[in-house]
Amino acid sequence: MSVQHLQTVKNWYANANTTADTVNGLLDVIEYKLGLKPNQLMHADSMCCDDVNAIQYPPRAYEMLGPFHMGGLNGFPFAGVTGMNAFAHHVPEDGAVVVFYAPHIGITKDGTIGEIHRIGQSENSACCGAAKGALSKLLNNQIAAGNVTDLDYQMNTIEQIFLKQADRIKTASSQIFEATEVMYEAINERMEILVSKTNYPCKYVILIGAIFINGDKDMGSFCSYKRFDCINLATNGRISLMNDFYNIVAKS
Numbered sequence: 001m002s003v004q005h006l007q008t009v010k011n012w013y014a015n016a017n018t019t020a021d022t023v024n025g026l027l028d029v030i031e032y033k034l035g036l037k038p039n040q041l042m043h044a045d046s047m048c049c050d051d052v053n054a055i056q057y058p059p060r061a062y063e064m065l066g067p068f069h070m071g072g073l074n075g076f077p078f079a080g081v082t083g084m085n086a087f088a089h090h091v092p093e094d095g096a097v098v099v100f101y102a103p104h105i106g107i108t109k110d111g112t113i114g115e116i117h118r119i120g121q122s123e124n125s126a127c128c129g130a131a132k133g134a135l136s137k138l139l140n141n142q143i144a145a146g147n148v149t150d151l152d153y154q155m156n157t158i159e160q161i162f163l164k165q166a167d168r169i170k171t172a173s174s175q176i177f178e179a180t181e182v183m184y185e186a187i188n189e190r191m192e193i194l195v196s197k198t199n200y201p202c203k204y205v206i207l208i209g210a211i212f213i214n215g216d217k218d219m220g221s222f223c224s225y226k227r228f229d230c231i232n233l234a235t236n237g238r239i240s241l242m243n244d245f246y247n248i249v250a251k252s
């Protein structure tokens with residue numbers, strides 16, 4: 001990773017940082033504000049099952065317990081209420097659950113969005129492939145309202161999400177950027193519902209919504225936070241830790 005690569009990413013996502021810096025900041029802010037160590041945190045992620053996310057997963061995230069994977073294609077929480085309930089009941093009682101959810105998108109060294117250069121390949125490939133596939137179908141008017149099949153359930157669900165925002169995506173200056181924003185909003189909305197239907201036998205629920213950005217094979221990955229909320233389960237009060245987080249990352 002170089003400063004130049006981060007700058008390339010920032011041209012699209014102004015508040016992005018490397019995922020290494022992001023996870024350092026995340027763990028620091030939770031310790032500083034809530035007094036919790038990584039082994040008191042049950043981590044769940046809702047990210048695309050694309051292998052590049054495993055390759056570019058930030059190592060320090062494994063200091064938390066987990067992760068429990070809630071996501072399917074492009075990070076939609078397909079594990080649903082059952083998935084959310086499952087890891088909620090694995091959390092240390094004096095600790096917190098940390099739910100990180102993000103659609104992903106590739107950005108190449110030359111700043112092309114929606115693709116990356118993968119290990120051992122001569123050409124770039126789509127990233128997120130599912131999002132680009134659904135976008136292509138949307139642009140070709142190949143998505144039928146309500147068509148969700150057993151055979152390709154996750155992909156069809158993404159297609160329906162895009163279809164509901166067809167005009168917004170089609171008229172955007174970068175359609176894959178806008179489609180990824182649409183995806184984020186759909187994931188964020190679903191997460192709120194899942195959280196409202198779950199009991200957590202611990203002190204805090206931490207919700208982090210973001211865009212996860214994959215670089216070319218030698219660029220590493222990046223993260224742009226959109227929200228960082230902490231719910232105190234004793235009071236049901238909710239605070240944002242976004243400013244604390246970005247202050248800590250800026251100092252590192």
Ligand SMILES: [Zn+2]
Pocket residue numbers: 048049050073074104127128129130131
């Ligand atoms: Zn993907």
